[in-house]
Amino acid sequence: MSQFLAFTIIGLIAGSAYAVAASGLVLTYATSNVFNIAHGSVGMFMAFVYWELAVDRGLPPLLALVLVVGVLAPLFGLLIERFMMRKLTDAPVAVALVVTVALLVALIGAAQALWPPAGRKVDPYFNGRGLQVGDYFITAQQLITFGVAVAVAAALFVLLNRTRTGTAMRAVVDNRELLALHGARPNRLSGLSWAIGCSLAALAGVLLVPTLQLDYLNLTLLVIAAYAAAMVGRLKNLPRTFVGALVLGLLTSYAQWGVAYIPASVDQTLGGLVQGTRIALPTIFLLAVMLMLPQDKLRVGRVAGTKMPALPSWSRTLTWGAVFLAGVFVLTGSLSEADNSRFGQALCISLIMLSLVLLVGYGGDVSLCQMSFVGVGGLVVGGKLLPFVDAGITVWSIAWAFLATALLGVLVAVPALRLRGLYLGLATLAVASALDSMLFQTKFGFGAGGGSLTLERGSLLGLDLTGERAMAMSVAVAFVLMGFLVLGVRRSRYGRILLAARDSEAACATLGYNTRAVRVAVFAVSAGLAGVAGVFYTGMRVSISTADFMFFQSLPLLLFAVVGGVTTVTGVLLGGLAYGLMPVLLDQVPALAGVIYVLLLLAVLGLGGNPNGVAQLLFGWGNRLRAALPRQLDLARIEKGEVVGAS
């Protein structure tokens, strides 16, 4: 009984920290329609700032807390509202997600650059003091966390539901122009809500730092627990979010209690799965809540109308494919083995990004777990995941890599797409972290607690792949074939439905198309292609490990794809090569590591989140060049009268 009480208390306290984080997230989402996936990383960054002030500079903890939560975090909120979030209010979900993912990555990059890894520690408040309840000792920090959560919840509820300012903050999302006609200042109100939101993120970060430690990723991942809790209230309802947070806190706490009773022998047989499942509980909770929510109504009247570069003709596609292969053949002939290996690995990144073209570029959905699918493909080809698939790059293993990841994709997409696009993006980030703990770090993946896998390349269709050049060429061939496939889908009936569904799901549904089925299928195919890319990635790398497929890896992948241009094959080729060759640059100038992530944010902002990316600029120049060149007269067509006044 006393143990039950103890774990209940731990659970309530964990839940109250989630509640603080979740309420800030709900506040900004409800008042701006922008889901800030960087919420956790804002908390992370501010926790580092707090460490800097309170520990490194030796300011009194309370003063440091007031400075961080009351001044710096709100200022940061105003800043991102002014330069990022305001433009995103009416943007398509994918654009808003990509921009906030860029913010997340940039904050991690900035934190790494400003505070390079070192053993930093923040002591809890009133260290050593607390309250004795039965056998259990509640620390002062835990009591403060609980008290703060209750106070925050009550204050936010009153603000949003009982005051004019709070009501107006909610009205901003409904109709910004109308609110101005009422005499309120919409920009000031949005600024206020982002200031409060960031302040709450900082508060959650500072409160959790003694438990989670100053870790770039752990604190960032707090956002998953936060939105898992907020999902109970569909990301907008504060009281339900609070309940969700407490339930999630209790669940994780009781799970910890339960795990202690699992015999060591069972734990041994399951090879890390027990611990992995416990760590992945927020994700499981999230998917379960998504499944229990009633199906969403179709949204009418939101028409995106995104512009995309023109689709190349088949003859042009084939020509460029051949030119590309010839170019790679000549290039790899002139490079050293080591350089071929680097080039091949960069090309692999392009291959992985190609799977995003279907999903993000055409479908307008976002996947934040593409590298996890790559990892699953890698496990298949490594002979680890499926008992009937032996290690080695064969047509058989490629086919199974596709099937296994596509099936996994269906499992991820079905719960989320019953609801709406944003939830798919959120589910994928959660799934990425869950796959890390429940698959990659168990004996079904790279071994309990993480590990690595080494692949003998062998030969594919009679071609010896042991040389770096041969392997790189095979990646290039795979890229061209997969590119044809992607463009083929775009040309087909499914491609047209996909684009139509992205522009207006409601209009598409009224034409009788099952848009949800199409979107699930696209997510599955995209996952499958990432799995196939995983086969080549593993082949090129020879050795892969848990670290290659951590949740974070999928984020720069997506961003580089968007900056390169995720709507075109050329775009992801550029983006992939840029991302893939980044390690080469970092070998020369290691200090750039964090800076690159910040630059990535600026690039995404500079493009205004436009998924056509740099490739579109290139196409623009190409078209202008072609227009400037004198054209050949097509005499035959002019004679037939088909072309009048051809230039």
Place this chain on the structure above:
Amino acid sequence: MTETPALELIDVHAAYGRIEVLHGVDLTVPRGCVVALLGPNGAGKSTTLRVASGQMPPTSGHVHLSGHHLNGADPDRLARAGLCTIPEGRGVFPNLSVDENLRLFAYTAKVGEKDIRERTFAQFPRLQERRSQLAGRLSGGEQQMLAMARALATDPALLMLDELSMGLAPLIVEQLYELVAEIAATGVSVLVVEQFARRALAVAQYAVVMVGGRVTAVGEPADIESQLSEAYLGGAA
């Protein structure tokens, strides 16, 4: 018209992107008068209103509100200065309750939230019954009543109404126009934009007809009514 007019537009041009839609509009709303702005679809009536309310900057020309030159002023500043604009298509917040919608009137009202509610519910008892419902769940007529309640509760100097009758039953339109007349009787200047002219002409002292981004006729309602069919059917092209 010796007094300064409530609203005066002088040679106003406005454009969406590179497409000019107002080609020099002159329009005056004398103090204490109801003016009807009429014209067929796409004549530029709503754009004129958007320019007057500060939602859209004119490319050239002048906007005067009670004699003050107000080009480029923000709509929220104009609202606080006493301009009440009720835009086309239900000027309510669909995801806020009726009470919460009323609470937002307080930005421009000279009275407190309690008085706002009292005034509104006295005029529209239906809204009191539905006070905790989301505005988006109200019927079209009830939503328009809620939007009109702002004009009633905030004592504006100038009220601008865009397409009051859109999508509403004739009976409700009748009621709403009676209210417009009542509000005007308290001394508020009113500019009513309407496509369906007859009801608007009945409350107006002056009428202005716009076609193709220009004012084509100004006059007393009786004179205008006889010219209207030509403006709508003949002049529009």
